[in-house]
């Protein structure tokens with residue numbers, strides 16, 4: 347039997363052994379999916395803590411309950427290891443390691459490079475290797491393929507190599523690893539066939555594309571689309587603020603159009619491992635080809651200015667009350683980068699806290715999902731969201747609109763609320779003055795807008 351047919355047969359019979367490199371937000375849910383589909387899965391991670399906890403039946407990823415990990419470990423379907431040599435026993439290996447940015451905003455490919463070296467060291471005929479980490483177009487062909495060839499393996503004949511972007515949306519219960527369609531692009535048609543068969547065994551819908559570059563670019567298009575649209579709506583919030591129009595009312599009204607409009611909402615900035623970073627992978631790649639990706643640059647500029655825009659709102663709101671930011675006690679509510687998750691990576695809340703502290707504010711925070719976090723070597727502990735704390739704070743800034751927070755209590759108890767998320771939209775008026783991203787003026791002075799008409 348041909349190597350490809352052997353591999354397809356093992357996948358169909360679920361006798362293929364699956365290895366996952368990197369057991370984080372992406373790798374662990376994927377490992378669980380393969381294990382649930384009937385494969386024996388080996389997770390490899392460089393972190394001894396992560397490996398020990400998982401083997402103990404404890405999950406560090408909120409979307410994967412510990413009991414699911416514990417059950418799979420008990421059934422012998424999943425095991426974690428720090429021993430890279432064991433990857434040689436795997437028939438399929440998916441790589442899901444981080445792809446952050448360096449301080450210069452250029453791609454930091456050190457994790458992918460290290461994972462490539464790891465997988466290449468134990469690569470053997472009959473394996474399918476799939477890169478999942480978000481990266482610039484060309485990575486699979488330029489980095490992984492030569493590593494396989496250096497081992498004397500012919501890609502498409504001995505080993506099968508593909509890129510398949512992960513689309514996991516942490517905290518999203520409707521769309522999970524299992525039911526979110528998965529795009530796959532192999533180096534050769536046989537590489538695509540094998541990777542499609544592998545993912546098709548545990549994911550509802552697999553979408554083959556003609557090359558790894560098409561798959562790599564698909565992910566970057568998706569996340570650039572989000573970054574650009576969020577920036578556009580953030581700019582619209584600033585426009586509305588200057589015009590004295592309520593941006594939320596305008597968005598709600600525009601969203602009644604049944605075609606040609608997609609709702610995006612403004613906020614204090616963007617965060618997480620994806621939207622703020624991924625477009626820069628494409629911008630960097632295009633710079634090497636002497637092309638400037640203007641939409642990406644502009645979106646990044648606007649989105650990264652939002653924390654400072656929010657801090658200006660805080661300062662102006664305190665000023666209205668004859669108070670300075672300096673010396674005020676400010677409660678930042680929500681530190682995670684988005685609602686109902688515990689991930690603080692790249693969170694705009696971190697910038698907002700730093701900017702307020704630079705101005706001399708006494709900043710405390712509350713987040714039901716993040717009891718403590720470390721930033722620049724400093725450990726921050728959450729305060730309880732008590733009535734005393736709300737009364738004591740000169741201003742409350744709702745940076746993340748977690749759904750478990752009682753916003754009516756906030757409005758009834760706090761003095762001043764800056765609400766860039768519109769979290770208080772459904773509350774009844776209370777004692778707090780609420781300042782939105784765009785503050786509607788009670789009446790518009792039409793003469794100021796169009797004096798020539800009068």
Ligand SMILES: NC(=O)c1ccc[n+]([C@@H]2O[C@H](COP(=O)([O-])OP(=O)(O)OC[C@H]3O[C@@H](n4cnc5c(N)ncnc54)[C@H](O)[C@@H]3O)[C@@H](O)[C@H]2O)c1
Nearest residue numbers: 368369370371372391392393442443445460461479480512
């Ligand atoms: N988090 C998301 O929402 C999300 C969504 C889609 C795509 N992605 C992409 O998926 C990739 C992984 O992101 P993540 O959020 O899962 O990262 P993560 O930081 O949660 O997990 C990565 C894991 O890889 C391990 N690791 C690092 N280097 C390693 C190596 N050389 N060998 C083995 N293990 C190693 C780390 O210890 C960590 O446990 C990134 O490229 C990211 O852009 C992330």
